[in-house]
Amino acid sequence: MTNPLSRLIAGRPLEGAELHRIAAQKDRRGSFAEIFQEHWGSCIAPVQWSFVRSEPEVLRGMHLHLRHDEYFCCLEGKVFLGLRDLRGTSPTRDQWSLYELHGEDPAALTFPRGILHGWYFPERSLHIQAVSEAYCDYGGDDNWGCHWADPELQIPWPQTHAILSDSAANFPTLQGLRACLSDATDA
Numbered sequence: 001m002t003n004p005l006s007r008l009i010a011g012r013p014l015e016g017a018e019l020h021r022i023a024a025q026k027d028r029r030g031s032f033a034e035i036f037q038e039h040w041g042s043c044i045a046p047v048q049w050s051f052v053r054s055e056p057e058v059l060r061g062m063h064l065h066l067r068h069d070e071y072f073c074c075l076e077g078k079v080f081l082g083l084r085d086l087r088g089t090s091p092t093r094d095q096w097s098l099y100e101l102h103g104e105d106p107a108a109l110t111f112p113r114g115i116l117h118g119w120y121f122p123e124r125s126l127h128i129q130a131v132s133e134a135y136c137d138y139g140g141d142d143n144w145g146c147h148w149a150d151p152e153l154q155i156p157w158p159q160t161h162a163i164l165s166d167s168a169a170n171f172p173t174l175q176g177l178r179a180c181l182s183d184a185t186d187a
């Protein structure tokens with residue numbers, strides 16, 4: 001059987017989003033891998049790191065942040081990561097991407113603010129993530145959401161059912177999210 005490969009599986013890369021391959025140095029003691037490098041020149045200057053465990057069939061998101069950039073890396077298990085570009089002036093405006101990331105082939109995805117994002121775990125998984133603004137600063141006023149299953153998103157998720165948080169189950173459609181954003185901008 002071939003080893004699983006972390007990669008973009010559908011859609012196209014969004015402007016500013018980058019998949020960084022992570023090479024593990026192996027020896028008889030185990031392995032050593034750099035999971036973030038400032039030298040990558042990615043979009044994110046992290047100020048908070050988190051590790052997150054997820055049970056099978058959990059979907060987290062979809063979330064949108066207008067002020068901070070993100071980093072995501074699957075360490076164990078498998079994740080489908082969906083993105084949709086909501087930036088008004090982006091060359092990839094309204095385009096979407098679907099990545100498949102595996103703990104066995106670690107790779108880090110970095111992407112800028114203004115991109116709607118969600119992660120679906122078909123199996124028990126562990127991932128790390130980083131943000132360029134701390135949750136205690138953005139959680140109250142820059143944590144927008146959209147329901148993952150809205151067909152207008154066009155993201156070809158591999159599943160039709162997912163375990164959600166109560167708030168994510170009640171997220172608006174993409175159209176509803178756009179209306180919320182426009183109300184907030186007008187306020």
Ligand SMILES: Cc1cn([C@H]2C[C@H](O)[C@@H](COP(=O)(O)OP(=O)(O)O[C@H]3O[C@H](C)C(=O)[C@H](O)[C@H]3O)O2)c(=O)[nH]c1=O
Pocket residue numbers: 050060061062063117118119135165168
């Ligand atoms: C994001 C965050 C959450 N929390 C606490 C708050 C709740 O008690 C609990 C779960 O939070 P929430 O349900 O908001 O997290 P998710 O909906 O799973 O959101 C996750 O997935 C989507 C796609 C994302 O973009 C978020 O950044 C990511 O964390 O952890 C913290 O203590 N710190 C944090 O940075």
